[in-house]
Amino acid sequence: ALQTLLMSSQELEKAGLLNKTKIAEGGRKLRKNWSPSWVVLVGNSLVFFKDPKSQTPSSWKPGNSRPESSVDLRGAQLHWANELSSKKNVFKLRTVTGNEFLLQSETECLIKEWYDTIKSVIEKLDRE
Numbered sequence: 001a002l003q004t005l006l007m008s009s010q011e012l013e014k015a016g017l018l019n020k021t022k023i024a025e026g027g028r029k030l031r032k033n034w035s036p037s038w039v040v041l042v043g044n045s046l047v048f049f050k051d052p053k054s055q056t057p058s059s060w061k062p063g064n065s066r067p068e069s070s071v072d073l074r075g076a077q078l079h080w081a082n083e084l085s086s087k088k089n090v091f092k093l094r095t096v097t098g099n100e101f102l103l104q105s106e107t108e109c110l111i112k113e114w115y116d117t118i119k120s121v122i123e124k125l126d127r128e
């Protein structure tokens, strides 16, 4: 799926491992369930993949890179959200459809890079 995205001539902006939990779906609050996720920013979307390290050897097959979910960044809101977690370096992403995610890294400079990059994509889309 990642290859499909790349081949559709969208620009791969960033990729890396972050801790992720979804906290709302369509405006309805969900119970937190933090897990590591490969996060890929491509075009106007943030795409989430399961962390390969958290899978069993038998469940992992080359080319088996179907995304878990993806988020359209158009109209999305991004805020630092350290008050929403006991973890440090947390931001909240809210989509126009009312889905909310927390993303976190123990590495402060890394989460700042993600925040700035996502912010700039959202602002670019706001200007279109």
Ligand code: I3P
Residues within 6 Å of the ligand: 031, 032, 034, 084, 085, 086, 087
């Ligand atoms: C939650 C779990 C989360 C924690 C959350 C707890 O408990 O410990 O890690 O979020 O806190 O409710 P459970 O496993 O029983 O669902 P943080 O790590 O982000 O603090 P919260 O309810 O205060 O959000």
